[in-house]
Amino acid sequence: MARLVQFDRLGGPEVLTLHEVEVSAPGAGEVRIRVDAIGLNRAEIMFREGSYFDQPVFPSSLGYEAAGVVDAVGEGVDGFAEGDPVAVVPAFLQSEYGTYGDHVIVPASAVVPRAADVAPDRAAAVWMAYITAYGPLAESGRVRPGDHVLITAASSSVGLAAIQIARHVGAIPIATTRGAAKKQRLLDAGAAHVIVTDDEDLPDRIKEITDGVGVRLAFDPVAGPGVETIAQGIAPGGFLVVYGALDQRTTPLPNAQSYPALTSSTYTLFEITTDPERLRRAVAFVNAGLTSGSFTPVVDRTFDLADIAEAHRYMAVNGHVGKIVVTVTHDDTTA
Structure with a gap:
């Protein structure tokens, strides 16, 4: 079983609930990721409230960013294998995919390699x-x-x-x-x-x-x-x-x-993220800055996945400086 954050109506952070769902297999062109960290974005508050350009289809998941390892790959996916450290870039609609969970499925086109020495909480704070x-x-x-x-x-x-x-x-x-x-x-x-x-x-x-x-x-x-x-x-x-x-x-x-x-x-x-060539250049540019030390993602505070509603409340107050990150712990005996 997997844990997945969903909501079934528009509203405040209280509509976000953590459900246990069956782990699904990725479809053609998709990758399943065992998530270790999730980066939060203002777009997710707007999506939850119904003020974003993309409207949820209930029950809806949400989330644009995550970092973890590849858990499974779907048909036709090249360049990724089980166990690869990766991060997710915003290159899809939240009404179709989401990253708030401990195992999530996303398009392979939204996945980029993550250096093994880059901690998940930092990698989840980069791409958006x-x-x-x-x-x-x-x-x-x-x-x-x-x-x-x-x-x-x-x-x-x-x-x-x-x-x-x-x-x-x-x-x-x-x-x-x-x-x-x-x-x-x-x-x-x-x-x-x-x-x-x-x-x-x-x-x-x-x-x-x-x-x-x-x-x-x-x-x-x-x-x-x-x-x-x-x-x-x-x-x-x-x-x-x-x-x-x-x-x-x-x-x-x-x-x-x-x-x-x-x-x-x-x-x-x-x-950029929906254009493969522009995304390739962007990833190369950002990775070069990360490698040289010119770019250092700032993480303001971390929350546990079980506290996702509180993390959204914290983001709404606007007191943070930098990224709010949600960390995910795994019980490997059941995950």
Whole structure:
């Protein structure tokens, strides 16, 4: 038997329940993984609440990231064998697959090798964060050495990954946080500057930091009306990339009439993870950074799988800096 987190209605963390289910065999093109750690993401809260672009089909599982070892492979799967250490990247719909369990089945296209010396809790904290930041900051070519990059809501796992990637490509990361409590932690994480938006005027501080030039790229997960304020700090010819919707109000992306030299766009990591060639490049880039020490995933706190509802409550409070990880223990006499 396997333990699997499911929910049968929309709602708060209390709808998440841990069930015992029969271990299924992977189908064609699928891999079954014996999970050791799970990385939590804001998308899973939104999915549980019904505010995500993908809607659950009940009873629904959930989850995008995990690390463990291959337990079985389905027909037509090449490159993986039982016992291989692996990690799962977000390359599927949560309405079809999920990673919250001790044995889960996912598409082989969403599985990447994991170095045996990388602990599962670290491996589970990598792929959503680093691939999300990789696209606009590294692959697009929009960010060059010496450019200033604005990273809003920077204490998230994606924000911290963006800080590290910006520094890795020679750019200058400017982080934002609402309150002063996280300022020093962001500086310690590598931000060149931190703007506390509850206390400081964002466009004014950007102009001060950049000597009036503005940032080359703003990387924002919040959206909503605040993008207008962000746009005021972007240099002519610069870019605004919105990759989330934490503020569910209408997002007035700056138009050419108001900001004629600004390019604004939305972005999701699925643009990369569902394209085999782009994913191959992203995995190579991230693994190189991990190997060199340029990239170090930050784990804020770990929870046990049995405490998954409490882990979701902790994430909803927004007090964390970095990734929240759920660890999975196995009873090998029954697993």
